[in-house]
Amino acid sequence: MHITANFDAGNIDIINVDNKKDIQLAIRPDVGEAFFQWFNFRLSGQIGEQYVLNILNAGDASYPKGWEDYQAVASYDRQHWFRLPTSYKDGQLSIKADLACDTIQIAYFVPYSYERHQDLLAAAQEHPLVTLEHLGETLDKRDLTLVKIGDGNTNKRNIWITARQHPGETMAEWLVEGLIDTLLDSDNANSRLLLDKANFYIVPNMNPDGSVRGHLRTNAAGTNLNREWSNPSLEKSPEVFYVIKKMEETGVDLFYDVHGDEALPYVFLAGSQGTPSYNDRLARLRDRFSEVLRLASADFQSEFGYDVDAPGKANMTLATNWVAERFDCLANTLEMPFKDNDNVPDSAMGWSPERSAKLGEASLIAMLAVVDDLR
Numbered sequence: 001m002h003i004t005a006n007f008d009a010g011n012i013d014i015i016n017v018d019n020k021k022d023i024q025l026a027i028r029p030d031v032g033e034a035f036f037q038w039f040n041f042r043l044s045g046q047i048g049e050q051y052v053l054n055i056l057n058a059g060d061a062s063y064p065k066g067w068e069d070y071q072a073v074a075s076y077d078r079q080h081w082f083r084l085p086t087s088y089k090d091g092q093l094s095i096k097a098d099l100a101c102d103t104i105q106i107a108y109f110v111p112y113s114y115e116r117h118q119d120l121l122a123a124a125q126e127h128p129l130v131t132l133e134h135l136g137e138t139l140d141k142r143d144l145t146l147v148k149i150g151d152g153n154t155n156k157r158n159i160w161i162t163a164r165q166h167p168g169e170t171m172a173e174w175l176v177e178g179l180i181d182t183l184l185d186s187d188n189a190n191s192r193l194l195l196d197k198a199n200f201y202i203v204p205n206m207n208p209d210g211s212v213r214g215h216l217r218t219n220a221a222g223t224n225l226n227r228e229w230s231n232p233s234l235e236k237s238p239e240v241f242y243v244i245k246k247m248e249e250t251g252v253d254l255f256y257d258v259h260g261d262e263a264l265p266y267v268f269l270a271g272s273q274g275t276p277s278y279n280d281r282l283a284r285l286r287d288r289f290s291e292v293l294r295l296a297s298a299d300f301q302s303e304f305g306y307d308v309d310a311p312g313k314a315n316m317t318l319a320t321n322w323v324a325e326r327f328d329c330l331a332n333t334l335e336m337p338f339k340d341n342d343n344v345p346d347s348a349m350g351w352s353p354e355r356s357a358k359l360g361e362a363s364l365i366a367m368l369a370v371v372d373d374l375r
């Protein structure tokens with residue numbers, strides 16, 4: 001038996017592997033040790049044998065409620081993913097794997113590799129309406145890349161989309177992949193009409209360093225990027241610094257920040273209702289966006305979500321709140337589950353990359369519904 005996490009986005013520490021029915025593991029914390037929940041590793045063993053993997057520090061993870069009703073994902077070919085029997089008790093997460101092949105990869109959610117990220121950028125740039133722009137370097141010297149879609153006409157609305165500020169929330173980049181594929185589909189009338197009205201500025205991965213390192217929430221400096229928007233720095237949060245610099249150049253008429261939530265088994269929006277300048281115009285836009293997204297996707301709902309901030313009490317370090325206030329624009333955080341979506345449950349797979357991608361397609365319909373009224 002062999003276990004390794006020595007690969008892109010890998011994360012696990014090995015404590016004891018003497019007993020295949022009690023393999024003892026621990027999740028490695030992000031830099032700074034403030035956050036951990038993401039795991040991603042490979043197990044090699046004997047076909048036909050069952051292995052029980054116990055993550056001993058699960059109870060100390062960032063979001064212990066995230067383990068309730070949770071099932072780990074796994075794959076033999078890294079293409080088709082499925083859920084494994086998983087239980088949580090007394091602070092320990094137990095995963096059972098009956099090997100059908102020599103090696104299985106097991107993760108918190110389906111990984112979105114840095115190589116696939118590069119493939120996404122390379123494929124997109126072949127479209128005549130797409131330009132890739134290098135915004136700057138991360139602390140680990142990786143590229144922070146902006147995907148620009150549109151003709152740059154200054155009379156059009158400017159829609160900004162960011163994903164994976166928290167690198168372990170890989171469903172965010174799966175959504176962006178589906179959104180970009182749909183937006184660039186010349187046979188999709190909704191996309192063609194939307195591109196007649198708006199330019200898109202998309203950062204598919206805001207945190208490539210954390211993604212490769214196997215972090216849950218932070219970058220190479222141990223910084224939570226979604227708490228840096230009011231005062232980013234090149235030393236701690238260059239990713240946010242460079243994105244804001246570009247936003248100041250283009251302006252923002254609609255902002256969509258894509259995330260995943262560990263605990264809540266729903267798809268939902270978190271808006272900017274608590275910002276100082278929130279007004280009736282933005283409220284109407286948000287209601288319309290939410291209404292159409294609910295019609296476009298049965299996966300989306302508006303009953304369950306985060307508590308709404310009281311007027312003037314928003315945390316202005318968050319992207320959605322800061323962008324909404326700075327540009328007086330419609331801004332939303334979209335949250336997807338790591339487990340299943342209780343709104344439309346799928347007992348076999350739960351939430352998945354495919355559902356994330358379809359939600360990206362539905363998001364464009366909601367954007368089309370409000371684009372004419374953004375200003």
